[in-house]
Amino acid sequence: MIADSTIPTFGRVAVFGGIYSNHLALAAAIEDARARAVDAMLCLGDLGAFGPNPNKVFPLLRDSGIRVVMGNYDDSIARGLDDCQCGYTDPRDNHYARLSYRYTFAKTSPENREWMASFPSDIRFRLGGLSVLAFHGSPRRANEFLWESTTPTHFLDKLADDHEADVLLGTHTGLHWSRSWGPGRAYVNVGALGRPANDGRPEVWYAVLSARGRDVPDVEFVPVSYDHEALAEEMRCEELPEEFIETILTGWWTTCLEILPGKERAAGRF
């Protein structure tokens, strides 16, 4: 394992996944995490997309000292690429992804883009006796999807070996899940604050990890209630697609469904 005195050690951390411009959910999650007396808060990237007024999330992150890992969306926006690098081919998914990307790109300030360009591709820290690696999609590729139903445990174990970590933390899929195996190894997908987990409820999710010595950490997935109706209203004012607003209000995903494996797709409504 990597031994470096500059790597911080924490006892309890709050980890936020994709924000997707949902500043109301981010503010609620920060408040919730503070009440849980966490040592640190991290965000695993994808600050923009989907929601309204992307600049609103930046002061929340800066003012709370939240360290951010670069997501594929952040990389695209920072570098001015043509798309979000999610890899959709379905024409309907692409239509909505394009709408969302163009809106977010146009509305993100140059200062915020510059800050995004400085995000690291991963962050290492120690949680009790364990080495943790936090990234966006996977440690080898920011836009790799690690769904629960398509990620073998032996594959995760190899990632942990290759990247010299006990605990792997990611987001990118928007669905929270975790698995532990072997002595002191775990993967946690912290979910997303940006949109609900395709489960028919409007809450969004983040994760709190607490050290337990050399055992795998306690992982608690926290549902965050926030004023989702106010967010929906703001999205309407910004003339964002009604399909996005429906997801915020109902908790069911209506777009970007092509990337879901059969098992996860079957659990949703659309």
Place this chain on the structure above:
Amino acid sequence: MTKALPSLDSGELAPRGAQDGTSARAAADAPEVLLRALDQLWFQVAGTICNLRCRHCFISCSPENHSFWFMSRDEVGAALEESAALGVKEYYFTGGEPFMNREMIGILEDTLRLGPATVLTNATIMPQRTVDELRRLSRASRYTLELRVSIDGVTAEMNDAIRGEGSFDRALGAVSRLAAAGFLPIITTMQSWDDRETDGILVAFRALLAGVGYDRARLKILPPLHIGAEAERTRGYRDVERVTREMMADYPAELLLCSGARLVTGSGVWVCPILLDDPTARVGDTLTESVHAPARLDAQACYTCWVNGAICSNMPGFTADFT
């Protein structure tokens, strides 16, 4: 799990000769692609044996084509065991028709203990009892079981001209049973029409499938591969349709299936499922041996993958590297 295996990141799986540029094979004209990581493991589980004799089959499968025989549950099991140490992410089963393999349910049961499984099937021999077995396996596993059903047209006339009489109705019947059992099969169709007709065909497909109770259709359009029976039905590759070193100069090799997959058969390991008839695409007796051999893009079918990306994957292709 041993720590001495190659890294999932690119580079370490490369043979020494290719790494330092001294490979004897590198002197040949065809570009080579190194395996970056063994993300997908394919099984030629039904060999070249199929109940149908489709006129577009790129490896000319039929009831009489015994070039490759069925794989046994033990053979598949041995490769599965090897695969775990290599960090395989997804398992795919093809043929021929996988459900002609009498051990297919047991093979899927073994696989779904380890990871996600996808079966490429014509769904013409899929009675309710098979659907029930598949549902049992799917519910018992944390991993997804994907059924990819080939239907080559939105009418019986269009499909059966390629896949044989009666195949349209039988496949649609199976799709209906699969949907009723909670599956969301991926309907794959080879593009046999002009690009301008694609939007209309997709709309027609969705209506057709909704009509048999499948209203969340997942559709995948495949380009034709001009080899095997398809070369007879339409045309073979033209001289200019081949991958050159220049074409690979700025091309992200991770878009090609051979950069992240191997195919295990009953008689060795191949670089991909498309080049089964090409003996030079055989890259080892065992999986572990095969990961160190590069794929050579000599075959003209490689041109279709170069144009379209990893057409065989459920997802449209490996996404390019982030940085």
